[in-house]
Amino acid sequence: MEAIETLIYFGMSPSVFAVVYYAVLLIASCAATIYNQRAAFMMLFSLLLLSIIVGIVGGATWLAMFVVIAIVIGMAAMMSFTFREFMILLVSRDMGKELRTAPLTAAFGMFVIFIYVIAGIFAPWIAPYGEAEVISSAFAPADQNMLLGADQLGRDMFSRLIYGTRNSVGLALTATILAFILGATLGLLAATKGGWFDNLMGRIADVIMSIPSLIFALLMLSIFGPSMPVIIIAVAIIYAPRVFRLTRAVAGDVVVMDYIEAAKLRGEGMFYLIRREILPNSTAPLIAEFGLEFCFVFLLVAGLSFLGLGIQPPTADWGSMVRENATLISFGEITPLIPAAAIALLTVGVNFVVDWMLHRSSGLKEQ
Template identity: 60%
Template sequence: MSYQRNSYSAVAEVDRSRRTYRQSLWFELRKAPPTALFGLFVIAFYVMIAIGAPWIAPYGESQVFSQPYGSWSNEHWLGTDQIGRDILSRLIYGARNTIGIAFVTTLLAFVVGGGLGLVASINRGWLDQLISRGVDVLMAIPSLIFALMLLSIFGSSALSLILIIALLDSTRVFRLTRAVAVNVAVMEYVEAAVLRGERVGWVMRREILPNIMPPLVAEFGLRFCFVFLTIAALSFLGVGIQPPTADWGTMVRENANMVQFAKFDLKAGLTPLLPATAIALITVAVNFVVDWFLHKASGLRDEY
């Protein structure tokens, strides 16, 4: 009977903690500024569009129709592109491809750069110097030019795009992680864990990483924006995500000629601005959420 009472009390404690967490989350959302709520709404909307693209898009991603540069109509709400593909469908599929690749790339950059930064913050010897000097060399080369060169060598596949951009952006993540982790690594509780005989991995995971999470989470949001814009820029230059895969940067380049049609058909002239607006909107939304998170993590009093 005592075992059953202990089990019931443990379950009740878990339920209470879950309710408390949901209440605190709802309380924080209610106190969030309008900019943060707008950013969260835009991000949630984009995520739902990306996940449900096959069911939301009226046509296939690469389905071609007989009329290129078609105007807006009931059949094609945003018209067709230079070879007759539905613009609305490609915008929806572009959310999945562009945002998905940017998120995976950013996550990989943080795994590589963050891991190396934590290792360098503890091993302050030759390993730290070796990693830091290698990062300095990579950061000395303009990232966009370096990415163009590597993509021309290894090809413009999605895997190459993810690995190359993740490698280049991991250098920035490494510098930030090392800078904030070095200050934590000299704290007394970290030294006490080392003297207890804890392993390096345990110290990094349990003592250092939880104390540097706020700046890393904020950097993740900012780094996602930079990666997102880099992928769009590379696609606009023709070395990013390759056709027939839908991508917002590629769509801006492919439909740029439609701007000259604005004097005859204003809606058709606005078509190249749609993917550019989608890129700008997600970038602004993520920055709004990151600013709010930085304000909350700083411990400053809300003045909204």
């Protein structure tokens, strides 16, 4: 209904809007055909057919909502394209060639990651209020001073959302780095040494992976308390075996290569083989795995915070923000969904970038 009210506010009735919208899409489709732009024609005419179906099924309300969604997707695509071109100008020529092959989804993921990094680093300057500063009454509506309203204690939701970027993403990133260092180091050592060390590390990894991650995290936090160091260590222990298994498999394929045997015959030590021969040839899948592990860790940390065992108040955290303001959903407010959307957006963005990196490391070429 808000979309219809917006149309009326601008002096356009729903029927006139529908006619103008369909006419613009039809003219644009014909223009794309005349200028032999096959991809543009397929996109525009498909959008026209979908719009007709939505308009028939849901009427003007659904059509207006569909147009808003299409505009948002189009703006995201244009922003992704311009951000990709901006990065191409900043990096070296070889890296620019790689970025030019990146799909718009990967560019969108890079843009999302960039925005989150900026928000996390400059949170004290971006947020208008402190993360624990009470400035209004509980659940106060949005106004000119509070973009997203207030939470259950009267704190600015927008400020806590910005500070939550630093806390939630920072904690997940720290835990992922620790898990990756531990798992990758042991995986490289196991692939290089082999023998009893390889078997022992493999059995330990199997035991840890057999325990459900959420149950293991809840057990650790129940015993040692929900502090940040405990969360980081517990999450690192949970996900280090996954990194170990992948690193062991990738490095195991490299160890049997002829140039490794040649290096051994030259008398090179184990750490030289890992640093100069094995690790450089295993980088691409490990970087992609780092992105995937970050997504898993990020969702686990958010889930723990939602359960009350993650980052503790008054520190801002997206998972706890969803739990604290969940009662607003029953009143038709979308405020609790905003931190949940922030979690989902970062997860989707990272996965877009990881998919592109996996495609590159697989050696497949775009047709």
